[in-house]
Amino acid sequence: MISEYDDLDALELARLVKSRAVSPAELVEAAIDRIETRNGDLNAVILKMFDSARASAEQVDTSAPFAGVPFLLKDLVSKVAGFPTSNGNRHFAKLPAPGDSEHVRRWKKAGLIIVGKTNTPEFGLTPYTEPELFGPTLNPWDTRRTPGGSSGGSAAAVASRMVPLASAGDGGGSIRIPASACGLFGMKPTRGRTPLGPFIGDAWSGFVVEHALTRSVRDSAALLDAVQGPDIGAPHYLPRHSGSYLDSVDRPPGRLRIAVSAKPMLGDTIEQEVLRAFEDTAALLQELGHDVVEATPFVDREPFALAFLNVLAAELRADIEEAASMAGVAVRLKDFDASTGGMGLLGDALTAGELASAQRYLKVAARGIAAFFETHDVLMTPVLSRMPPATGALQPSAAEKKLIRAIGWAKAGWLFRKLGIAKHLAAETFAFIPWTPVFNVTGQPAMSVPLCWAEHGLPIGIHFVGRFGDEETLFRLAGQLELARPWSGRKPPICCHR
16 A cells, blocks of 8 residues: 555656556555545545446556546536436436546546545535535535535545545536635636536536646646547637646746735625635735735626526526436426525526526626736635535525425425525525636636635635636646645645544
């Protein structure tokens, strides 16, 4: 067993494989050992693929950038032939995939060995990972708290050193939220940078993009080098980046004009610990020679949040109907989690005109936000407005769940909207994540960088947003920050015992 496994990033593990200092089989067994001993405390991995991983370890291409490195897949979007992609849903959990997603094919070609799949909220809806089907994933830094979502299972697994990196997707902050909550690096690439096909044409009206959660900046950059580029029929076409993201990590970013703002875009409060971390990072940027100015793009909070909510509600209704259709049953609210069902009720009550109006509003708003980046290279904000809350704290209350079920039984989705239940639940969610969803709408690259820790030991990620298509600047800045304030030596308590 490789003793340094917990301390090395993916590229270093691959280097050991290439030098024959360690075999892919040994790395797979190290990952399996940690999943078996640590997952019971966290519930991060919900599907073990150990037999196929062991078989894959026998036929590794040692010229691949991540040769022999164990990898976990978020159990949403990404499909592996013969295994289900549950999406946190009872119906999909029973359906094996007919083939590999293009992204999965590229991850495998890069040398990664898939050892399992990680927990996610149903259809990736919430910024916490507590599906009724599999139960909640817990934060390895404090198991009373959420690791965030929707890539909470992947984040908990990487932070607890089960694997050095895991796949993640981001439709409203779902890479950046758990990266912040679990002390990881999380890059959300530009819309269209990574593939989503062939089984999905688009996801959440273009809000969703897939990538990974990593412990080092260079792992994220090298992985994006390996998998970037459009797949056949992609609705959002973005040409391959001509340079190397990995090389950019070691190149100084130069003097950047960085706008900083702690003013919540979709909420109205921020905790003092988060504010202190934000201010500390702004000072660090100045020390590094950047031009730091207080500024933020304009977002009209209420209409933006309502439009985002309406688009998601329509998408969730489509997910619900697709799941029921695939299972060959009628849509029944009891087959879905309360949050999912409630959003589905709202989606069922929307008119086609309301959905089109919401989409039009967001596209116009995105143009206005893009104009802000004509005069600023990067925007810095917090990722979250407060520390990760206790498990269950963001769930609908028992009374709200009961009301959602009753409205669903009566098939009265219009009542769900009239009572303002959805707006109330959305307001609570946006209060926790008042920045991240904005940049899913615009499609810009954005990242969470683990630069700060609270006094009680919880990580606090800082959010950086770049121009559309400009991941390179973000990687160069992240490399500079990682050098100035290294975080790789920090480990959650669970890593100190077996």
